[in-house]
Amino acid sequence: MKASKLLAQLEHMGIDTIAGVPDSTLKQFCDGVQTYQGKMSHYVTANEGAAVGVAIGSYLATGRPACVYMQNSGIGNAVNPLASLANGDVYGVPVLFIVGWRGEPGVKDEPQHVFQGKITCQLFETLAVPYRVVDQNTTEEEMEAVLKTAGEILAQGGQFALIVKKGTFEKEEPFVWSNDNPMVREETLGRILKALARDVVIVSTTGKISRELYEQSDAIYGDHENIFMTVGGMGHASMIALGIAEKRPDKKIVCVDGDGAALMHMGALPFIAARAPKNFYHIVINNMAHESVGAMPTGCQQASFAGIAAAAGYRRTDRLETPEAVERIGSLVMKEEGPVLLEIPVSLGARSDLGRPRESARENKQHFMKFLS
Numbered sequence: 001m002k003a004s005k006l007l008a009q010l011e012h013m014g015i016d017t018i019a020g021v022p023d024s025t026l027k028q029f030c031d032g033v034q035t036y037q038g039k040m041s042h043y044v045t046a047n048e049g050a051a052v053g054v055a056i057g058s059y060l061a062t063g064r065p066a067c068v069y070m071q072n073s074g075i076g077n078a079v080n081p082l083a084s085l086a087n088g089d090v091y092g093v094p095v096l097f098i099v100g101w102r103g104e105p106g107v108k109d110e111p112q113h114v115f116q117g118k119i120t121c122q123l124f125e126t127l128a129v130p131y132r133v134v135d136q137n138t139t140e141e142e143m144e145a146v147l148k149t150a151g152e153i154l155a156q157g158g159q160f161a162l163i164v165k166k167g168t169f170e171k172e173e174p175f176v177w178s179n180d181n182p183m184v185r186e187e188t189l190g191r192i193l194k195a196l197a198r199d200v201v202i203v204s205t206t207g208k209i210s211r212e213l214y215e216q217s218d219a220i221y222g223d224h225e226n227i228f229m230t231v232g233g234m235g236h237a238s239m240i241a242l243g244i245a246e247k248r249p250d251k252k253i254v255c256v257d258g259d260g261a262a263l264m265h266m267g268a269l270p271f272i273a274a275r276a277p278k279n280f281y282h283i284v285i286n287n288m289a290h291e292s293v294g295a296m297p298t299g300c301q302q303a304s305f306a307g308i309a310a311a312a313g314y315r316r317t318d319r320l321e322t323p324e325a326v327e328r329i330g331s332l333v334m335k336e337e338g339p340v341l342l343e344i345p346v347s348l349g350a351r352s353d354l355g356r357p358r359e360s361a362r363e364n365k366q367h368f369m370k371f372l373s
């Protein structure tokens with residue numbers, strides 16, 4: 001199935017707005033949305049609940065349903081506006097969901113996707129959202145029939161979900177996008193590790209930032225037990241780091257965040273600033289994109305994280321644009337009191353042979369807790 005074909009069918013159903021957060025299962029679909037020549041307006045939102053918000057607002061203004069796409073791990077973010085606003089017991093706002101199915105039972109996937117994958121269909125049942133699972137064998141005729149059913153439900157103010165298996169969408173014209181930042185993310189993460197003392201506690205964000213830190217730490221120091229990888233729960237690394245920082249004032253805590261993740265739950269910034277932990281250092285690796293899942297731009301490329309953190313009340317903020325500036329992080333973390341936020345612009349891209357954690361998530365948790373104790 002080609003994304004462009006599906007998008008044309010959606011337009012035919014009267015859907016002219018699509019909003020969501022990118023996903024690796026939906027990579028071809030996301031490329032197709034970006035390069036689509038039709039009339040559809042497209043929003044990459046900060047989180048999946050925000051995408052439901054755009055869909056509701058767009059419907060209120062036009063009377064036409066909108067489409068929301070996401071990875072299944074984003075269902076949690078979407079549940080609140082879906083159950084408390086869009087559902088038929090409240091306003092009855094039509095929304096068509098397109099959901100990438102990571103962790104499909106029987107298909108090997110990372111630990112953070114296993115349980116979420118198992119409950120994906122059940123969640124839509126609980127939410128009273130009828131759904132169909134589609135895959136690469138779904139024919140055009142079958143898809144048309146599914147969309148006809150979906151259209152009837154949307155016309156009644158209901159919601160419908162297409163749950164999309166890996167490999168469903170065919171390759172599209174790839175969406176090519178880049179930024180002008182010269183520093184490479186993995187090299188920069190290695191530089192940060194070298195600059196920090198070995199007893200510093202690191203909490204890293206979802207996606208390749210954690211995988212690269214893990215590999216760099218192994219390469220440089222031969223272990224990675226001081227790193228807690230926020231493998232799921234995108235956007236929550238900084239609050240996890242805050243939780244540790246408050247309980248362990250004797251330790252320096254460094255949160256290595258991504259721009260997409262920091263945007264996803266940005267309320268964390270003023271909250272951290274208000275708590276003002278002296279041992280808290282926040283590093284935002286900013287490539288202006290969701291690089292880990294196909295490099296779709298965040299839609300907030302203008303945002304200055306150093307500026308936002310300063311306005312939120314962080315004690316010190318800075319933007320580090322050179323390797324030399326990154327190398328100075330060590331002395332800064334050792335000498336200055338937090339909360340500090342350092343924004344580091346990096347380019348897009350990653351090694352194609354980047355590994356994944358070799359231990360189970362539970363093992364990594366145990367090693368990290370032993371390190372902390």
Ligand SMILES: Cc1ncc(C[n+]2csc(CCOP(=O)(O)OP(=O)(O)O)c2C)c(N)n1
Nearest residue numbers: 073074207234258259260261289290291292
């Ligand atoms: C709630 C939720 N939505 C979407 C995803 C899929 N996802 C994993 S990593 C990632 C991109 C992270 O972007 P960023 O924080 O900017 O880091 P980058 O990959 O660019 O280094 C996304 C969207 C997810 N894991 N969880």
